[in-house]
Amino acid sequence: MTALEIIRHKRDGLAHSAAELEFLARGAATGSIPDYQLAAWLMAVRLRGMDETETHALTMAMAHSGRMLDLSSIPGTKVDKHSTGGVGDKATLVVAPMVAAAGIPVAKLSGRALGHSGGTLDKLEAIPGLRVDLTVDAFVSQVRRIGIAIAGQTADLAPADKTLYALRDTTATVDSVPLIASSVMSKKLAAGADAIVLDVKTGRGAFIDTQAEGEALARLLVAIGARAGRQTVAYVTDMSQPLGRAVGNALEIAEAIETLRGGGPADLRQLSLRLGAEMLRLAGAGDDLAANETRLAEGLRDGQALRKFGELIEAQGGDPRVGDDPGRLPRAPVQRAVSAPRDGVVSAIDALEIGLVSKALGAGRDRKEDPIDVSVGIVLHRKVGDAVRAGEALATVHAARADQFDALRGRVAAAFQIGRDAQPLPLILRRIAQG
Ligand code: URA
Numbered sequence: 001m002t003a004l005e006i007i008r009h010k011r012d013g014l015a016h017s018a019a020e021l022e023f024l025a026r027g028a029a030t031g032s033i034p035d036y037q038l039a040a041w042l043m044a045v046r047l048r049g050m051d052e053t054e055t056h057a058l059t060m061a062m063a064h065s066g067r068m069l070d071l072s073s074i075p076g077t078k079v080d081k082h083s084t085g086g087v088g089d090k091a092t093l094v095v096a097p098m099v100a101a102a103g104i105p106v107a108k109l110s111g112r113a114l115g116h117s118g119g120t121l122d123k124l125e126a127i128p129g130l131r132v133d134l135t136v137d138a139f140v141s142q143v144r145r146i147g148i149a150i151a152g153q154t155a156d157l158a159p160a161d162k163t164l165y166a167l168r169d170t171t172a173t174v175d176s177v178p179l180i181a182s183s184v185m186s187k188k189l190a191a192g193a194d195a196i197v198l199d200v201k202t203g204r205g206a207f208i209d210t211q212a213e214g215e216a217l218a219r220l221l222v223a224i225g226a227r228a229g230r231q232t233v234a235y236v237t238d239m240s241q242p243l244g245r246a247v248g249n250a251l252e253i254a255e256a257i258e259t260l261r262g263g264g265p266a267d268l269r270q271l272s273l274r275l276g277a278e279m280l281r282l283a284g285a286g287d288d289l290a291a292n293e294t295r296l297a298e299g300l301r302d303g304q305a306l307r308k309f310g311e312l313i314e315a316q317g318g319d320p321r322v323g324d325d326p327g328r329l330p331r332a333p334v335q336r337a338v339s340a341p342r343d344g345v346v347s348a349i350d351a352l353e354i355g356l357v358s359k360a361l362g363a364g365r366d367r368k369e370d371p372i373d374v375s376v377g378i379v380l381h382r383k384v385g386d387a388v389r390a391g392e393a394l395a396t397v398h399a400a401r402a403d404q405f406d407a408l409r410g411r412v413a414a415a416f417q418i419g420r421d422a423q424p425l426p427l428i429l430r431r432i433a434q435g
Contacts (some may be wrong), residue, residue, distance in 0.1 A: 003027060003037040010044035018057040025061035029159040035167060042164065042173040050178035052220060058178065059224050062186030065160035066153075067136055069192030071107055074144045077283040078105045080193035081275055082184050084217065085117035085174075087205035087355035088242035092120045092150070093256035094264075094272040095279070097309035100148035101299045102276075104283040107143045108150045109157060109191040111165055111183075113364040113372065115174040115207065116355030118252065121152045122363075126250035126329055126374035130318030146311045158190040170367055175207040177217050185224045195231040195282035197275050198222075202429070203240030205351025211236060211429055218432040226434045231282050236430040237271060241349040241384050244268035248363045248377010248398060254326040260306040262297075267383075267427050273297060274428060330375040332398035336405050337381075338412045340388040347384065347419035354378055354415050357408050361399055373400055378412060385422045 006020050016024075024041065027033030050058065071078045079099065083089050092110065100106045110120035110132070121132045134142065134151040142149040153162040161183050168174045168183075188196045198221050201207075202214035218234035225232025244265040246255035258264045259272065277292035286292055299305045310323040322328045358364065362373035379396045382388050394416050399405045 003033045003041070007037060007041045007044055010041060010048050013048050015051060016054050016057070018061070021054065021058045022061040025058065025065045025160040028163040029065035038164065039167050039171045042168055042171060042179065045179060046173040046176045052223070055178040055181050055220065056224055056227060059182040059185045059189070062158060062160040062164070062182055063189040066158055066190060067156045068190055069107070069136065069140065069157065071140065071143065071192040074105050074140070076105055077195055078107050078143070078193040079195045079197065079279040079283050080106065080108050080188055080191060081197045081199070081279060082188060083199040084180055084184060084201050085114055085207055086201040086239035086243060087117055087351040087358070088244050088247040088252065089118065089201065089239070090123060090244065090246070090252040090256045091199065091268065091272050091275060093123065093253065093309070094259045094268065095276045096148055096150060097260060097312060098272065098296050098299055098305040099276045099279045101304040101308040102280060102285070102296060103147070104280060104285065105143050106148045107139065107191055107193055109153060109187040110150055111187070112152070114165065114169050116352055116359055116364065117205070117207070118247070118249065118363065120150060122372055122374065123249045123252050124150060126253050127313055127318040127322055128328065130313055130316050132316065134316070142315050146315055148308060148312050149315070150312065153187060158187045161186050169365060177208070177213070177220065180207060181217060181220050181224060185221060188225070189228050189230065193230065195279070196225050197278045197282065198232065198234040199271070199275060200234050200236045201239035202236055203238055203351065205242060205355055206239035215430055215432065218430070222432055222434055232434065233278050233282065234432045235275065235278070235428060236432065238425055238427050238429060239351055240425060242351045242354050242380060243271065245380045245383070246377065247354055247358045247380070248361070249372070249374040250329040250331070251377040251379060251398060253322070253329055257306070257309070257323060257326050260300060260309055262300045270427060332375040332400060334399040334402050334405055335396055336399070336409070337393035338395050338397060338409050339391050340394050340416070340418060341413065342390045342418060344388060344418035344420060345422050346382045346386050346388060346416055347422040348417040349380065349384060350415040353411060357411050357415070360408060361397070361404055376400055382416070384425050388418065
C-alpha cells in the first residue's frame with residue numbers, strides 16, 4: 001500500500017478500507033507520509049466525502065495514532081467538551097473551570113485556530129507564561145490534583161490529528177463533515193473522558209452552514225461516541241453572529257474572565273451554563289438541567305469558578321494574576337472604533353467576515369508555522385437586535401498598526417447590517433443524544 005494509491009482511490013470516489021485509513025493516520029503521526037501527499041488526500045476527502053463507516057475507521061485510527069489515556073485512576077466520571085469551531089467561541093474557557101469548580105473532573109484536549117475560527121490553545125497562550133504542551137503524565141496528574149487540565153495534542157496524544165489539523169487549516173479543507181468528526185472525536189477518545197458534550201456550530205461563522213447539516217454532523221459525532229462506549233450529547237447552536245462580543249485571543253480571555261466573574265455577554269453565559277449543566281448531568285450530578293444551571297450559576301456568583309480558572313492558569317505555568325487583573329494580558333497598541341453609518345437596528349453581523357478580519361489582523365495563521373499576534377482582534381459593541389444611532393461605535397478594532405485599521409475598517413463596518421428591525425436569533429437550536 002502507498003499514499004499515492006490511497007490518494008488516487010479517494011480522488012476517484014472510492015471508499016477507503018480501514019487498513020488504508022490506518023496507514024494514513026500512522027503516516028500523518030510519524031511523518032512517513034509527506035505533507036504534500038497528506039494535503040492532496042485531505043482535498044480529495046473534502047471533495048469526495050467519506051461515509052459513516054470510513055469516518056468511524058479514520059477516527060479510531062487517529063485516536064490510536066498515539067496513546068489512549070486511561071483516566072480510571074481519577075475518581076468520578078470524567079467529562080470533556082468540544083466545539084466544532086466558530087468566531088468568538090470562548091465557551092470552553094468558561095465551561096471547563098465552572099464544571100471543575102462543581103467537583104466534576106475535566107480533562108480536555110483542545111485545538112489551535114482553524115481557518116477563520118479561533119482555537120482554545122492560542123487563546124490560553126495569550127496568558128503570559130501559560131503552557132499547553134503538557135506531557136501525558138503531567139496532564140493526568142494535573143486533573144487528579146486540581147480537577148482540570150486543558151492541553152494540546154502531543155506526540156503522544158492523537159498525533160495524527162496534530163498534523164492533519166495544521167494542514168487543513170492552510171489548505172482550505174476544514175469544512176468537511178468527516179474531517180471535522182474524525183478530528184474532534186479522535187482527540188476526545190484519546191483523552192479518555194467517560195462522557196463528552198459537543199457544541200456543533202452552524203451558520204456563517206461556522207464550518208457547517210445549515211442547521212440540517214449541523215444536525216447530521218451532531219448525529220455522526222454522537223454515533224461515534226456511542227460506538228466507542230462514551231456517553232455523548234451534542235448541541236447544535238447558532239454561529240451566524242459571533243458568540244459574545246470579543247473576537248481575538250487575549251480579548252477573548254478577558255471576556256471569559258468577565259463571564260467567570262458572573263458578568264459577561266448574555267449569549268456566552270447562556271450557552272456556557274447549558275453545556276456545563278449537560279456535563280454535570282452526564283457526570284451523574286442530576287438529570288434536571290435547570291437545577292444544574294442554577295448550581296453552576298452559583299459557582300460564578302461566589303467566585304469558585306474564577307478561582308478554579310486561576311488554579312488552571314497557575315498549574316500550567318501562567319500568571320494567575322490575570323484572573324483579578326485582565327489588564328495584564330497583552331494589549332494591541334492601536335484601538336479604534338468603527339461607527340454606524342446611520343440610525344437603525346442591527347439585523348445581522350457576518351461572523352465569517354469578522355473572523356476573517358480578525359485573522360487578517362494577525363489573530364490566525366495562513367501557514368502552519370506562522371506566529372500569531374494574541375493581542376489583536378475586534379470587540380463588538382452592538383449585537384443583532386441592538387439599536388444604534390449614526391456615529392455610535394459598532395465595534396472597536398484592536399490592531400498592531402494604524403495602517404491595518406485603515407485597511408480593514410470598511411470590512412468591519414460592512415459586516416454589520418443595519419435595518420429597521422431584527423428577528424431574534426435563537427442560540428440553542430437542537431439537542432441530540434444517543435438513541
Ligand atoms: N475542532 C477540531 O478539533 N477539529 C475540527 O476539525 C473542528 C473543530
